[in-house]
Amino acid sequence: MNHTMDDDQNLAFISQLYPDVYTQILPQEGAVKPPKRRRKKIKRAVATGDGSNCFFRKRKLSDEQVNMLEMSFGDEHKLESERKDRLAAELGLDPRQVAVWFQNRRARWKNKRLEEEYNNLKNSHENVVADKCRLESELLQLKEQLYDAEREIQRLAERVERGSSNSPISSSVSVEANETPFFEDYNVRDDGDDYNLFYPVPENTYIDGLEWANLYI
DNA sequence: TTGTGTTTTACGACCTCC
DNA sequence: GGAGGTCGTAAAACACAA
Numbered sequence: 001m002n003h004t005m006d007d008d009q010n011l012a013f014i015s016q017l018y019p020d021v022y023t024q025i026l027p028q029e030g031a032v033k034p035p036k037r038r039r040k041k042i043k044r045a046v047a048t049g050d051g052s053n054c055f056f057r058k059r060k061l062s063d064e065q066v067n068m069l070e071m072s073f074g075d076e077h078k079l080e081s082e083r084k085d086r087l088a089a090e091l092g093l094d095p096r097q098v099a100v101w102f103q104n105r106r107a108r109w110k111n112k113r114l115e116e117e118y119n120n121l122k123n124s125h126e127n128v129v130a131d132k133c134r135l136e137s138e139l140l141q142l143k144e145q146l147y148d149a150e151r152e153i154q155r156l157a158e159r160v161e162r163g164s165s166n167s168p169i170s171s172s173v174s175v176e177a178n179e180t181p182f183f184e185d186y187n188v189r190d191d192g193d194d195y196n197l198f199y200p201v202p203e204n205t206y207i208d209g210l211e212w213a214n215l216y217i
Numbered sequence: 218t219t220g221t222g223t224t225t226t227a228c229g230a231c232c233t234c235c
Numbered sequence: 236g237g238a239g240g241t242c243g244t245a246a247a248a249c250a251c252a253a
Binding site for chain 2: 059060061096097100101103104108
Binding site for chain 1: 238239240241242247248249
């Protein structure tokens with residue numbers, strides 16, 4: 001009844017996920033089906049529940065009748081003719097009314113199930129989209145870190161090259177920390193016989209799961 | 218009270234199965 | 236071919252805001 005644009009979009013979305021189920025909802029291109037002819041409705045006698053009949057007066061079933069039908073539907077969604085007759089006799093209804101009630105109940109049940117399936121799919125789709133966004137931003141961050149690291153490597157390489165061309169360093173050369181421009185940005189510590197360099201690596205800097213500093217080990 | 222949207226009951230058309 | 240299913244829809248019954 002309340003058919004909106006959202007409904008159309010939802011149906012389009014579901015139809016993509018369940019093409020075989022929803023072929024009848026979205027018109028297939030080129031497949032023009034002639035409209036169904038509708039016959040004029042026939043006014044029938046309807047059992048009223050108190051044993052009498054009335055004509056063309058649609059009556060709601062009583063709560064008790066509905067409860068019994070619901071219980072029966074809970075047991076089994078299909079209605080064999082024996083069960084239909086028995087239920088009709090128990091509830092004082094026309095067997096046809098029982099059959100119609102089951103048809104409508106099955107339709108409601110199906111709609112509800114489809115609605116639940118749709119909501120589940122919608123939720124998982126939203127989760128996947130959120131994951132995708134998170135991973136994309138993580139990738140961007142990692143690319144930035146990689147770019148920075150490459151620039152740093154390049155800077156270091158240039159310094160090494162500059163240092164070696166200006167004053168060739170041999171293993172026997174003794175270096176004074178405050179005098180050599182090459183090491184000016186680094187902490188130089190006399191650790192016995194060797195000099196160790198400790199580059200100031202930014203905190204939480206990781207490349208492919210390795211600490212940035214590990215690249216220099 | 219009335220207009221309007223939703224739910225329920227009922228039916229026609231069509232399909233499948235035995 | 237008949238019984239019983241789905242699907243789409245008409246129309247009564249109902250709920251509820253204005």
